[in-house]
Amino acid sequence: MEKSLEGKVIVLTGGASGIGRECAIVYAREGATVAILDRNFDDAKEAASGLGNCSTAYYADVSKGSDIEAAIGSVLKEFGRLDAVHNNAGIVSPSCPLHETTEEQWDDLHRTNLKSVYWTTKFAFAALVESKGTILNTASMVGLLGQTDHAAYVATKGGMISLTKAMAADYARYQIRVNAVCPAGAWTPMLEQWAAEQPNPAGIRQYLDDIHMLGYCPRGDVIADAAAFLLSSKARFITGCILPVSGGAELGYRR
Numbered sequence: 001m002e003k004s005l006e007g008k009v010i011v012l013t014g015g016a017s018g019i020g021r022e023c024a025i026v027y028a029r030e031g032a033t034v035a036i037l038d039r040n041f042d043d044a045k046e047a048a049s050g051l052g053n054c055s056t057a058y059y060a061d062v063s064k065g066s067d068i069e070a071a072i073g074s075v076l077k078e079f080g081r082l083d084a085v086h087n088n089a090g091i092v093s094p095s096c097p098l099h100e101t102t103e104e105q106w107d108d109l110h111r112t113n114l115k116s117v118y119w120t121t122k123f124a125f126a127a128l129v130e131s132k133g134t135i136l137n138t139a140s141m142v143g144l145l146g147q148t149d150h151a152a153y154v155a156t157k158g159g160m161i162s163l164t165k166a167m168a169a170d171y172a173r174y175q176i177r178v179n180a181v182c183p184a185g186a187w188t189p190m191l192e193q194w195a196a197e198q199p200n201p202a203g204i205r206q207y208l209d210d211i212h213m214l215g216y217c218p219r220g221d222v223i224a225d226a227a228a229f230l231l232s233s234k235a236r237f238i239t240g241c242i243l244p245v246s247g248g249a250e251l252g253y254r255r
Contacts, residue, residue, distance in 0.1 A: 003031030004232035009079045011035045011072060011124065013062050013116065014089030016043035018188030019138060022220035023086060026228045028053050035075045037062065038089070054079075062089045063111035068119040072127075082127035084231050087117045088138040090156075092190055095197050098151035106152045113156035117163060132175040134231050137164050138223070141184040141246050161242050168240030177239040179230045184249035185217045213248025 010027050014020040015036035024034045028051035037060040038044035044057035056078070058071040076082060090113045094105050117137060128135070142150065143157030161180060168178040185191060185208045198204045208217040226245045229235055244250050 003029075004228060004234060006031030008032040008083040008231070009035065009075065009081050010084040010086060010231065011037060011075055011082060011120065012086045012088060013037045013060070013120065014138075016040040016047050016057075018190055019183065019186055019220035019223045020086075020088040021047050022224040023088060023227050024048070024051060024055070026221070026224040027231070028055055030228055030232070032083075033079060035071075035079075037068070037071045039067075062116035062119065063108070065119040065122075068116070069123045072120070072123040076127055081131055082124055082133060083131045084134040084136065085120050085124050085128070086136045086138070086227065086231070087120055087160075089113075089116060090138065090190075092150070092153050092194050093197070094152070095149050095194065096151075097149055101152045109152045109156050110159075113153070114159050114163070117160065121167070128171075128176050129174045135167065135171075135176065135178040136227055136230055137178075137180040138227075139164065139180040139182045139242065141182045141244060141249055144182060144242070144244075145250065164242060165240050172239060177230075177235070179235070179238060179241045179243065181223055181226050181230065182242060182244045182246060183223050184212055184244070184246035186220045186223055187217060188220055211249050212246065213251050216247070218247065 005027055010032045012034055015024045016038040027034050033053045034051055034055040036044045036048050036057040039061040041059040048055045048057040058074055060067040060071040137160050139160045140157040142154045143161045147154050164178055164180040195201055195204045223245050
């Protein structure tokens with residue numbers, strides 16, 4: 001059976017755990033070499049070790065441009081090409097409205113979730129022009145719908161959604177496609193942490209099932225399957241797409 005990502009070299013930020021790790025597994029299964037960039041380097045190396053296809057891990061704190069520059073340089077030196085960048089790394093905390101958010105928390109969220117896209121694009125751009133490659137961003141349904149008590153996080157994901165559209169418009173002339181996936185909820189270590197921070201951790205799990213019209217909060221594999229499609233030639237005429245992978249959450253919260 002033909003593999004949809006055969007021979008591709010994909011840089012994946014935040015691939016050590018959660019949705020990123022699920023994406024790494026699917027990308028490798030579809031024939032790609034996956035270069036995981038993550039500040040949790042031990043977990044990243046462990047994740048990469050089971051993928052095959054010469055997949056590997058590089059240390060990078062994506063909030064730091066120098067880390068990303070060094071890691072992407074190493075990828076290009078090792079593999080000689082780059083076909084896709086998946087900007088997946090992100091943080092969520094704090095769980096509070098804007099006026100209670102500290103300046104440090106605001107800056108940390110924006111550097112990690114949004115400015116990191118600037119850095120990966122800056123340092124991968126020439127290689128993506130050469131390969132006529134693809135950029136994929138992990139946004140969130142909250143960037144479209146909003147969410148209480150997460151103003152700084154929502155701002156980063158709303159910014160990522162708008163940025164995705166601007167990048168798609170700018171880079172179409174180079175045949176570089178730029179898209180985003182928007183999960184509503186997916187069980188990951190980060191979401192588990194978020195749920196534990198809520199006033200009623202037990203009730204939040206039922207809430208996370210209920211907001212998805214299909215009736216359950218999924219694991220990250222459902223995001224990974226959609227991401228692999230958007231990176232593949234099957235999506236060759238899709239750019240600027242903000243794809244909900246949300247179980248219908250955008251249709252309205254079910255009670």
